[in-house]
Amino acid sequence: MALRAALRTKCALSGFLSQPSSSSRHGRVCASTVLAAQQRSNSTSSKISVDFDQSTGVAVMHMKSPPVNSLSLDFLTEFCISLEKLEMDKSCRGLIITSSLPKVFSAGLDILEMYGKSPESCGEFWKAVQEMWLKLYSSNMVTVAAINGSSPAGGCLMSLTCDYRIMVDNPRYSIGLNETQLGIVAPFWFKDTMANTVGHRITEMALALGMLYSPAEALKIGLVDQIVPEEKLMSTAEQAMAKWLAIPAHARQLTKSMMRKPTVDRMTSKREADVQNFVSFITKDAIQNSLRVYLEMLKKRKA
Numbered sequence: 001m002a003l004r005a006a007l008r009t010k011c012a013l014s015g016f017l018s019q020p021s022s023s024s025r026h027g028r029v030c031a032s033t034v035l036a037a038q039q040r041s042n043s044t045s046s047k048i049s050v051d052f053d054q055s056t057g058v059a060v061m062h063m064k065s066p067p068v069n070s071l072s073l074d075f076l077t078e079f080c081i082s083l084e085k086l087e088m089d090k091s092c093r094g095l096i097i098t099s100s101l102p103k104v105f106s107a108g109l110d111i112l113e114m115y116g117k118s119p120e121s122c123g124e125f126w127k128a129v130q131e132m133w134l135k136l137y138s139s140n141m142v143t144v145a146a147i148n149g150s151s152p153a154g155g156c157l158m159s160l161t162c163d164y165r166i167m168v169d170n171p172r173y174s175i176g177l178n179e180t181q182l183g184i185v186a187p188f189w190f191k192d193t194m195a196n197t198v199g200h201r202i203t204e205m206a207l208a209l210g211m212l213y214s215p216a217e218a219l220k221i222g223l224v225d226q227i228v229p230e231e232k233l234m235s236t237a238e239q240a241m242a243k244w245l246a247i248p249a250h251a252r253q254l255t256k257s258m259m260r261k262p263t264v265d266r267m268t269s270k271r272e273a274d275v276q277n278f279v280s281f282i283t284k285d286a287i288q289n290s291l292r293v294y295l296e297m298l299k300k301r302k303a
């Protein structure tokens with residue numbers, strides 16, 4: 001509810017995909033300049049910026065929340081607002097999600113939202129995570145993840161909700177649902193999303209061992225669809241997008257719905273119980289202790 005309220009308030013306050021400003025009142029301008037301005041629009045919030053090209057119907061969402069694009073409540077709220085606005089704009093048919101930060105696509109859920117927080121805060125946070133997944137997994141747009149850095153846990157989930165994943169081929173980057181390494185458990189809908197992509201057995205091993213895969217390994221098991229050099233990432237994403245957009249929209253959307261609806265329905269039917277499960281699990285002393293140890297390990301690794 002809090003997320004929905006925040007969405008309503010922010011939507012009312014901020015103009016999204018701000019109307020391209022015509023410079024014609026300042027005198028004569030080149031027609032192509034005006035056309036280009038009319039065809040592109042930009043929206044920026046503190047953690048997300050969106051470039052929308054009306055001539056292609058494709059928006060690029062840049063995650064820009066240093067240091068690691070962790071999915072905090074604020075980040076998720078902004079993310080969902082941006083997504084909802086794009087979804088409502090009938091001229092927007094495709095979305096590419098990428099990171100503006102070097103080396104990291106997204107570090108996954110913000111651990112600080114789960115550590116030392118009240119049950120109420122944890123509950124609100126979890127609802128925002130559910131909302132992000134639901135919106136992306138059932139989006140009518142073609143969604144492409146352009147993964148230009150590491151993408152553990154919630155970052156991997158975000159990528160998995162897209163229709164197509166392209167990752168930069170850099171062996172320093174990794175991707176996977178590594179929750180068990182933190183002493184926590186990926187919920188059933190994280191598991192379902194991965195199993196829908198790479199199959200049951202690979203998911204079983206990957207989740208149990210908290211596997212993080214290099215781009216080449218991820219390609220091998222089908223966790224990503226393509227790996228490319230960094231400089232080719234966006235052009236490859238645009239090519240993939242064009243291929244998906246060439247399919248008649250209603251046929252593509254119905255097919256996506258047919259493939260994903262059982263997973264979405266399962267999650268939505270258990271949504272409340274899932275929040276309760278999360279809150280009771282994450283606030284346990286033993287789990288809090290595991291998160292503390294993991295946070296310390298992250299800090300030590302840095303030192």
Ligand SMILES: CC/C=C\C/C=C\CCCC/C=C/C(=O)SCCNC(=O)CCNC(=O)[C@H](O)C(C)(C)COP(=O)(O)OP(=O)(O)OC[C@H]1O[C@@H](n2cnc3c(N)ncnc32)[C@H](O)[C@@H]1OP(=O)(O)O
Nearest residue numbers: 067070107108109110111150152153154277278281298302
């Ligand atoms: C029965 C079950 C019922 C219900 C379900 C219950 C449970 C729970 C399910 C929860 C599902 C959880 C999903 C998640 O996403 S958990 C998050 C997992 N993420 C990670 O493990 C990633 C950790 N981070 C890293 O590995 C690296 O940071 C990364 C991304 C490779 C980048 O490396 P680098 O560029 O070197 O950056 P640093 O490591 O130096 O990090 C910089 C800075 O950021 C802090 N940080 C990193 N990741 C996170 C994070 N996820 N959340 C919060 N903060 C993060 C890090 O500590 C550094 O902080 P500093 O203050 O030292 O600058």
